[in-house]
Amino acid sequence: MSADTAAESVQREEELNKINRDRCEKYIRSSKRNVTIKFLYDRLTKLGCDPPSDLMRCLDCTGRVGGFGAVEEIQVVSSDRKRNSIKKNGEEACAQTRDEIEGLLAKQNDGEAKLRLVPEIYLCRQHLRDESHAHEALVHELIHAVDMCRTKMDPIKNCIHMACTEIRAENLSGECHWMREMQNGRLATDFVGHGEKCVKRRAILSVKANPNCADKADEYVEAAFDRCFKDTFPFDRHPNLR
Numbered sequence: 674m675s676a677d678t679a680a681e682s683v684q685r686e687e688e689l690n691k692i693n694r695d696r697c698e699k700y701i702r703s704s705k706r707n708v709t710i711k712f713l714y715d716r717l718t719k720l721g722c723d724p725p726s727d728l729m730r731c732l733d734c735t736g737r738v739g740g741f742g743a744v745e746e747i748q749v750v751s752s753d754r755k756r757n758s759i760k761k762n763g764e765e766a767c768a769q770t771r772d773e774i775e776g777l778l779a780k781q782n783d784g785e786a787k788l789r790l791v792p793e794i795y796l797c798r799q800h801l802r803d804e805s806h807a808h809e810a811l812v813h814e815l816i817h818a819v820d821m822c823r824t825k826m827d828p829i830k831n832c833i834h835m836a837c838t839e840i841r842a843e844n845l846s847g848e849c850h851w852m853r854e855m856q857n858g859r860l861a862t863d864f865v866g867h868g869e870k871c872v873k874r875r876a877i878l879s880v881k882a883n884p885n886c887a888d889k890a891d892e893y894v895e896a897a898f899d900r901c902f903k904d905t906f907p908f909d910r911h912p913n914l915r
């Protein structure tokens with residue numbers, strides 16, 4: 674066996690990229706048939722926030738900010754910048770490093786830029802385990818979209834708002850269902866109340882991705898928890914997805 678040449682390893686990486694991209698795009702197509710996702714799309718329209726046709730997209734998230742999941746968590750753009758992405762090797766990639774986000778936040782605090790959360794959903798294609806993982810991530814982001822639509826929340830500046838929408842997204846997406854937790858090797862002996870703990874743990878990680886809120890992420894999540902864990906809107910009750 675000869676040693677790998679640089680060209681061979683570049684080629685292997687390109688092949689892997691293509692596999693990840695095709696797989697991610699397939700999951701987005703199949704999500705249009707997922708009843709929960711269809712329901713949330715329908716609710717968004719009824720709330721007056723018609724989702725754009727390219728709401729959900731696959732991106733290369735190498736070096737992205739945010740902790741653990743399949744989705745870029747903080748999506749802020751200044752009003753003069755349309756898309757939260759740059760071209761990297763001719764492909765779209767998640768643009769925001771922590772430095773960039775902090776730069777934008779500093780500008781906002783100086784009154785130089787007006788930031789908004791973009792109504793776009795990025796799946797980080799190299800972090801998807803399987804179809805249900807991808808669809809849970811999409812449900813998670815659609816819950817944020819519903820929250821942004823139904824209230825005048827400002828999750829960039831208001832850390833309680835951010836904690837609340839993260840709690841709801843973790844809770845209602847099924848990401849903390851016991852089967853998912855078991856697959857992740859996280860289901861310990863304390864079965865009772867595990868869902869709440871999981872929602873809390875993951876919500877704290879998400880809130881930490883916002884530099885405005887990172888310092889006291891656990892306090893914000895604790896303060897918002899009871900109210901927001903109970904709030905199952907737009908579902909009548911918790912959608913037990915399995």
Ligand SMILES: [Zn+2]
Pocket residue numbers: 746813817838839842879
């Ligand atoms: Zn989130």
